[in-house]
Amino acid sequence: MPPSAPTPTGRKFLGRLSLPERQYVADALRAETVGGVLLLVAAVAALVWANTAGAGYEAVQDFHIGPAALGLDLSLQHWAADGLLAIFFFVAGIELKRELVAGELRDPKAAALPVIAAVCGMAAPAGVYALTNVIGGGSMDGWAVPTATDIAFALAVLAVIGTSLPSALRAFLLTLAVVDDLFAILIIAVFFTSDLNFAALGGAVAGLALFWLLLRKGVRGWYVYIPLALLIWGLMYNSGVHATIAGVAMGLMLRCSRREGEEHSPGEHIEHLVRPLSAGLAVPLFALLSAGVNLSGKAIGDVFTQPVTLGVVLGLVVGKALGIFGGTWLAARFTRAELNQDLAWADVFAVASLAGIGFTVSLLIGELAFDGDATLTAEVKAAVLIGSLIAALLATVLLKLRVRKYRALLEEEERDDDEDGIPDIYEEDDPAYHLRMAAIHERKAAEHRERARLAGASSDDADSPA
Template sequence: MAASRLRRPAQAVSEFARYLRTETTGGIILLVATAIALLWANSPLKDSYHALRDFEIGPEFLHLSLSIGDWAKDGLLALFFFVAGLELKRELVIGELSRFKQAVLPVVAAIGGMVVPALIALGVGWGSPGMDKAWAIPVATDIAFALGVLALTASNLPSSARVFLLSLAVVDDLGAIIVIAVLFTTGFDLAAAGVAVAALALYAWLQHKRVRTAWLYVPLAVIVWVAVHTTGIHATIAGVALGLLTRVRPDEGEAEAPALRLEHRLQPWSAAVAVPVFALFAAGITVNADALSAVFTTALPLAVLAGLLVGKVVGILGASAIAVRTGLAEKPRGMGWRDLGALSLLGGVGFTVSLLIAELALPEETSELAKAAVLIASAIASLSAAALLLRRNRAHAGAESDDDTPAGPSRPA
């Protein structure tokens, strides 16, 4: 047991480094996909963009005749949420969130970073059509973009900064999942729900019996997704449920647990294909003087901007300060309040899940304004956080070089 305790930190560090590299690459691809969407949707070829996004494909049976944009939103993002579910399960069982002292601060910070943006958005947009659901748009933090910016700008920050941000984003994802499940369930098909529960129970039983063949799991995952989609619950919830039911502890003699094996195989597809393709069809909004003017003069998009840019910083940093000052939690090792402030600003990068909630919450015309606000806020937050992180990076690099400098001869008093 003592040996396993000694080995686990090294394994956790290497696993996190792999996760960070993949998400950083995915963040770059996501940025490219967003740029393509904006250019395409505002070019002379914009009709082809909308025609492709709105082209319907699939059988009418079980309500599966969906547009390509909806397939990206409901289908491909289920893969993203499956990987998020695997990461959440691993963190809860054997990772940073499994130990109380390490888990408290990012959990409290994530809760503050969800509640305060929602309250600020409601305060700014109160009474505007659609705000009964649009308050949820600034609740989310985008893992790929946030980790990507951190990796590119903060190589000298302690590893505890990256663990804090990842843990915060994982808890944030869980909150967004709950919001989606509660707010965006349209009707409820009891028979389909029964099929979904039975299929999930079979998946859990096969995991318990150590069955490993993909020939059973892939069809079963498809059945779960179709059943959840048919119930009226957003289909991405199927991915989360399957991820949380996957075994994360390896058996004796087993090289790696199924959750880690699946994460290795699927995370690159999630980061480099699923999320960028979703962004390609979600970020294609009209950008002109009138549209930009409407973002800054209409209550609802202003509420989204305020929630992401003000609410996230106040919520994450404020909740962290309260938790530390009351003795409930401790600051991550080697980090100061300025570091936490920069990471709090990085929490305002809402992107993927914020765009998803905007599409689910609002009709097309209003959702275009909300999505424009998400893109603008995410750009401002990422650039501002990058500038702060670069300063903190230089400060940590200077501190390290000072520590490495040999002490000279002492001066006379």
């Protein structure tokens, strides 16, 4: 891929990433992809379990464990949603902090486009859901269900279909997901907070203040932070604010900027340690305990005939794609950002369709929105699964249409002819690179001449009389 030519405004949308940012995105998405595959396996296992031994599955979901005196005698399903997902949101908080201080969101002008795209990608699904339920006379309580994107599930789909997206498109998808997570967190905090216990909330805030102070003082040791984190989580849960907010708050407090001599910031180091726990255990277990719903023919038919569930499906499939694509196009037009000449707007629409995979956070919001109505909660979960599946299939078709182009771009991005560990595309302006390449070409030419000479000598020996 040739270097991006300067535009009149000096800004290029989906242009080449810097080498450190490209490496970070590659590492982050590699971990998310592995977690996404585990998530897929857990979701399928939950569906098989629930549809073959429903009573046993429900008994496991409803099994209670925990200290009742602390208000934590919770079902396993509840522990997964409030406890395990706190780990997931802790990692999301670190990702958001890093994006704000060192990633795509650090420059307000560069951040405007993905932020607008993400906001439109949440507003449009909510609007589609609302319109469907106004026309159909359904409940407006589930408006937030189709607003979330599950980056791990989306990347698992990419891994399964074998589509190699160029790094710029992958970074765009990751940034969208990070901003999406931020607004999902705000939705959960604002709209799904029950009656507040101010004493517990005050204790949680004091715990967070102590957490911040210890970080600033440079105190180290897991034996300090893990007990404190558990205390903050327990207080936040008992305060009435959703307990996952504690994870986000602690993640945002970590320093994610690198100081002189640091290979990784503390936030990046902790993210590297915790992400496998989140992607490999917390989120798959949540899926296993939450995704098991009845998918009989009647249940599937009901998804497309009831306004609540139809609104969720249309929000994920139609709202997400049109919202992200429309927001991106409008933002690019008004900021005069020029699309990378190697890509097309069809690629943006394909990524926007892929973002319609809602799963983890959508399931969580569905449980919160219809808490107390087990039947409707199960129907909304089925709608999330079906909507995410349709979005995945649509994105698969759209991405497959351009797969040869993507592979060619990715191969060009990763080409390293001088074998120095740095892709050649990042060394085109380096005179030392051209000297190395000239030496490599000369060596190969000499080897070719030597092989030709030896082949000619062998031929002469064969033709000579014995």
